[in-house]
Amino acid sequence: MARLSFDIVGFDLDGTLLDTSGDLAAAVNYAIGTIGRAPFPVDSIRPFVGKGAKVMLQRALDASGGYDEAILDQTLPILLDYYEQNLALHSLPYPGMMAMLDALAERGVKLAICTNKAERFTIPLLHQLGLFDRFASVVAGDTVGIAKPDPAPIHAMIERAGGGRAIFLGDTINDIAGARNAGIPSIAVSFGFLDGPVENLEADAVIHHFDELVPMLEAWPA
Ligand SMILES: O=C(O)COP(=O)(O)O
Numbered sequence: 001m002a003r004l005s006f007d008i009v010g011f012d013l014d015g016t017l018l019d020t021s022g023d024l025a026a027a028v029n030y031a032i033g034t035i036g037r038a039p040f041p042v043d044s045i046r047p048f049v050g051k052g053a054k055v056m057l058q059r060a061l062d063a064s065g066g067y068d069e070a071i072l073d074q075t076l077p078i079l080l081d082y083y084e085q086n087l088a089l090h091s092l093p094y095p096g097m098m099a100m101l102d103a104l105a106e107r108g109v110k111l112a113i114c115t116n117k118a119e120r121f122t123i124p125l126l127h128q129l130g131l132f133d134r135f136a137s138v139v140a141g142d143t144v145g146i147a148k149p150d151p152a153p154i155h156a157m158i159e160r161a162g163g164g165r166a167i168f169l170g171d172t173i174n175d176i177a178g179a180r181n182a183g184i185p186s187i188a189v190s191f192g193f194l195d196g197p198v199e200n201l202e203a204d205a206v207i208h209h210f211d212e213l214v215p216m217l218e219a220w221p222a
């Protein structure tokens with residue numbers, strides 16, 4: 001088995017490891033339904049995700065007639081409470097994700113997560129899907145007080161996983177810019193919650209399925 005030139009492979013969560021769009025859409029639709037707004041199809045909500053729940057809701061309110069601070073203050077706690085109670089009804093790993101985690105772990109690589117999702121959702125969601133123990137470190141959107149694309153949470157993810165050479169995978173510009181700001185290479189996943197062509201993210205590489213990841217990392221220049 002070829003040894004990889006990375007000690008740590010870090011992942012974004014929403015739209016990268018997990019398709020959480022069904023549960024996120026249900027929570028957005030429930031919250032905006034309480035003020036009489038019509039529900040969005042899941043496909044329309046995917047591009048709203050990536051900068052945390054508040055921005056996701058702001059984008060949904062914007063796209064359904066606009067909002068002011070009072071509307072946001074009223075609907076945000078409703079969304080957060082609903083989502084907390086319904087984290088993993090529809091959320092599931094992308095194809096090949098579990099086999100890819102196994103293959104990396106077999107090669108002695110540490111697995112890590114840096115997400116912009118808040119800790120109060122991230123940790124229970126990983127436990128509910130039986131994934132939490134697979135990761136050497138999990139840094140959420142509010143863990144270090146600032147979110148991606150700031151490099152601080154990515155640096156924290158690397159340090160908490162024991163340090164070393166790291167690479168980061170993600171589905172939005174927050175992830176790819178965050179990796180660049182942290183001085184590490186990045187891979188974009190084309191199956192995530194993209195809001196444009198995957199090439200626009202300007203990652204160092206792109207994968208279309210998790211089966212491509214281990215061979216790509218084996219061939220990555222040392
Ligand atoms: O919850 C979000 O908005 C973003 O989460 P992610 O950073 O895991 O994509």
Ligand SMILES: [Mg+2]
Nearest residue numbers: 012014015171
């Ligand atoms: Mg994401």
